[in-house]
Amino acid sequence: MMEKVLTIDGKQVKFVANGSTPIRYMAEFGKDYFEELTEIEKGNLSGMSFYRMVYLMAKTANKDIPPMEEWLASFDKFPIFDVYEQLSPLIFANIKTNKPNKKKNRLPKR
Template sequence: MSNNIKVIEIDGKQVEFKVTAATPLRYKEQFGKDYFQELSKLRILQKTLKSKKSDSEKLANVDFELFYNIAWVFAKTANKSISEPIEWLDGFNVFPMAEIIPQLQELIAISI
């Protein structure tokens, strides 16, 4: 399998994620936001998580929408037939971000 593709089991389903040169453009087309500016928020999040703030203060600074959007755009890049983000997410009973995002970090790095 190519290093720009990752398959993750989510809620008992094998979900393929992929990045290409078009991923940032697809992100902007879908969400109206610059992909690279959005990724810069992840660095802020990493600093927050490493800080000595309480867990509730740390969670207050987490933009979970960003994670869902990144996951969706990677999945859409891999499979053009997936539905819009909310409908796609509705297809899962659980979507454990704490497990998924670390697995997508390699794709995030490749996309930069």
Template sequence: MEKTITIDGKQVRLKTTAATPKRFKIQFGRDYFAELLKFAKVLEPLQTDMKKNEVVAGESINLKNISFESLSLLDFDTLYDIVWVLAKSADNSIPDPLTWLDQFDSFPIAEIMPEIQELLAHSIKTEKK
């Protein structure tokens, strides 16, 4: 699955493939799925809150609504790493994570999360045949 999002006014292609978890493990030495499960624990209450309030899809997540307990599970470095690996999967020519992140003046996590949720869900989805 592939998607183009805007980060700091720049169009960024993101893609998830079967190789995405391996690419993440090779680059960062951590398990991709374990990191996604941590995010799922944090995002689940926010998504429930968004559904209750009928928030428009793509609207920013209000990080103020994250509990302190959930916040302890949230590692923003991991989010940067996940977005980088999705970008690298879409375009193998992008540079190392720090060099890539340096091209952005800001990296608005609250705006990016709703944009990448579908890609993340797609990477863990199973289909029975």
């Protein structure tokens, strides 16, 4: 589990990403977490994808937060791209591998 606390509009907000994040994302939004990440990595940026990912991590940390629209409305300012940038290590943690890159470490054939 990865956690981070950010100050947004003067409020401390805790965010959590864990192994259930992709499953919870599908259940909450009906969207495939990995497909959305792939689009983001390709540069096909969607503001709504960012909002969904950020909200889900806040909801994972605090199950009592209200629905997304109501939660976002509780902030006078919500700098989504700044927040997303700070949370991107948590967002992308579920798609990284701990295995070494075999191609990179392979000796050339003779």
